[in-house]
Amino acid sequence: MTFLRKLALTTALVAGLSASAMAEDVKFGLLQDFTAVYTFVTGQYNQGQQDYLALANAEGILGDGNTVTAIVRDTGNQPQRGIEAYNRAKEEGAILFDFLSTPVSAAILDQASADKNIVITPAHGRGDASDGTVFPYVFPMMPTYWAQAAALIEYMKETGGLEGKKIAIVHIDSPFGREPGPILDALAKQEGFEFQAFPYASPGNEQAAAWSEVRRYRPDYVLIWGAGGGQAVSVRTAIQNGIRPEQIHSVIWLAETDAANVGPQMKGVKRFEATAAGTDHPIIQRIQEKVITPGKGSGDQANVGNSYYNLGVATMAVAVEAARLGLEGGQPLTGDTLKAGFEKISGFDAEGLMPPVTYTAEDHQGGGAGRVSEWDGEKWVPVSDWKAAYPDLIRTVIEESAAKYKEGN
Amino acid sequence: MFYRLSGTYHTSYQADRKLWKIPTDRWLVIALLVLAALAPLYVSPLYLGSYVLPWVIWSAAALSLTLLMGLAGQLHFGFAAVMAIGAYASIHLVRAGVPFELALLLSGLIAAVIGTVFGGAALRVKGLYLVMATLAMQYLVDWVVVNVPAISGGAHATLRTPDVGFLFLPIDSLASRYWLALGWAVALTVFFMNVKRTSFGRALVAIRDKDFAAAVIGVDPFRTKLTAFATSSFMGGVTGAILAFCFYRAVTPEQFGFNVSIQLVAMVLVGGLGSVIGSWLGAGFVLLAPIFLTNLVSGLAAGGWVPVSQNFLSHLPLMIYGAMIIGFLLLEPLGLAKIYDNIRKYFLVWPFRHARS
């Protein structure tokens, strides 16, 4: 037994040495939910991620012949399958993980941190993980749900004022749906508006009761907080209840597919976005040219440039940039050097695809900047500039929640 | 040859009532037990942590459910909710300062009390209606867990298990967690094998076969059914607590959803109703088959063997899994236990085919 183990160790060492002398293959574990709750986003999101990694390899972004490989597995949103997939990918050498599933991320967070592996939770997962001092190996990377709620409120303030206004928040009845609660509580006091929450039962294929109530509340603005098919139902039922599309503001999960499901009436609906949509960006153009045209794309060509596709591209652009910076010193890439790489990222904007982000040892959210865009009947048009809303408030909420986590919650 | 048997020839009732009538069986079980106990020494952490450990725990869960479904014949489509009660109760008890050993017992008792309420429906209906009633209770428990932040653990609905020790052994390393889970699963197995030989076990079987006939021969259906629900829920509750402390270590409501209940029923049925070996085999099959299929399919895809889209690829295991459940029910309704039994029967007198009983 010991002999075998020694043999294995030596082989690994030799292999490791020769690898660091030559080129390194960085492995990312994209262990996501392709078959259950997150199907509305995973397909396009993962396609964007894989296509960007293909581009990174084609362009040799990591330098020195280093490459990056994705390990893609379906977890079906089941924690026990996520744990298995994580352990297996870890064995295969993955050092960065993206689960795109709140329950799976929650089940693995502690283990991954103990293993010193990076977990990115872009646009999902717990917001307090933005506190790098408590969660050293977790990178929410993009605006948390709290920052998204704040950005939408700030947009309302700029477009129509908040003093004395009424906001209805219509949300799916789950922990995710209740995320904006504390932010709204704090901002209502600060800005002098009132709000009321209207939950609807998961998965949201029927929301008549909630919207009848919303109509009688006569809100000035409506915030919809759901995901998947429920979002299209929200928009439809809202319009049917006499709420104008311009009044509707959505969390990040509202995209081209939902617009197709709602139809032309969706024109005017606004949503938060963390990355720009459309194909009119240098990175997307180069993906078209170097990955899609040669037939190396990982999915349906029609998806290229969609909101979720671009979101996936942006996550991998940041991760590859972190890997590049982490490899700069010439040392092999591990969870720790990758973390250092992330924290070296400053003002990176993926050539305009996303707002400039800067990660520090304290801030793993990267500033939390985003913007609001509006559906014009064909595509999403930005109606505000990249910026972080109420950063101090968000930071306080993050730190309070992280402190609670530290105590054992 | 392996069993060194030419037929079944017991000369006393004592010998016929033995748990293992054939010495080979006993040696086989002992060998397996030793292998299982020593698993942390020779199984890599990857396989121990993500295959063997969950298999052991889910086997315990399947055993708890098959006591109810297999022995007592009471269908239960909300067993994940019972396990959720055990898991949440144990974590809150430990956090309140109750020692872990006691918390396990208490969480089992709490699950038993609430589980018996589930059983109330069984006093009135059976079959399809019992399925629906337990299903409704699953939704009710889910709702309570999700909507009461005091239970689910606040804004993120994630509850981490505190560090604990069991009988002076700290439950922190993978091996210790595995041993605790194995100990519980073995205890349940031993209990299950013996309960079939007690008056309680026989009463359960009588109820399963025909409840009013059981009443005629003096088995009180009311009491027996409730006891069956209570016992099974106690076992399920403790298993839920073990699952939380030994495997997940961070509990979210999704871990005990409706689809987990379905999975448990599938384990019991694919394994074979009311069978001990079936529970182990069924749990292993239902739990690990989708994982192996996912890895196999991804491996084949990476090798360029399956030229299909990522979307189709990731749905393939789901299709095969569904097809396998259907296949089992159509081709071998008695489950994996029956297949094992057929193989064993064949080898009992092998190579002397003519001597087969």
Add this chain to the structure above:
Amino acid sequence: MAYFLELLISGALTGLMYSLVALGFVLIYKSAGVPNLAQGALVMTAGYAVWMVMAWGLNVWIAIPVAAAIMFGFGLIVERLLLRRMVGQPVIMVVMLTLGLEILLRGLVPGILGSTPKPIDLGIDFAPIIIGDVFINRTSLYGGIAALALVGASLLFFRTRLGTKLRAVSDDHVSSWAVGISVERAIGISWGLAGIAAVVAGALWGSSQGADWTLSMLLFPAVAVVILGGVDSVPGVVVGGILVGVLGTVIPGYLDSFAGGSTRDVVTSLIILLTIMVRPFGIFGREDIERI
């Protein structure tokens, strides 16, 4: 008062849309005695089928009959290949088989046709019908009318020659055999009819949320409908649907703001539980179910 009235109406209409899903369940249970827990997945498959046919470029009013023909055939095949071999097995085996079918369909259909929600545009106007201060959703209104029409058609169908055979089969398999009725064919046809009902349900529900796997989750409210109305009663589907819809809308309409969460699933669960405890065979069901 207007609020109550609006909840009442939208609840009743939503409930009737649940009836569309429940109708397929009842049709199969009535003739074959099989609880089809895959009915939700059938609705999902039907929704995808409608979308697929529309993607061929066909008008929606042609697409629905074509999809209905496809689903009728699909129902026949499922019965022939799977359920016929389960005759005489205990109910748990049949329940698990239909759940296995549900898992299979949930993998197969989105796997082949794509898992992002597929739009089904029925061309229904968004603007609500406004009576006083009461808004009525047109999609639900048409859904409710479709449900009533379909149930009416089923009732008429049971008066035809074929329908009479189906009723005979639902009364007693062996006696039907004895008088020369092909029980297998009758059961097969009931599966086909359930497929057609699924198309109407899939098209209407799919038009409001898009066709994706979440359509299969309509099974749960549909189960409440059939339990309340009676598992083997076609008119029960209407009454059960309206009751489940009204209770599931009116009660959350008043309670949710206090409970701080959506109470609809709680109401649905309680309807199932209370019905089973008080009157297990439902409002219109036959009383010969297994009692203890």
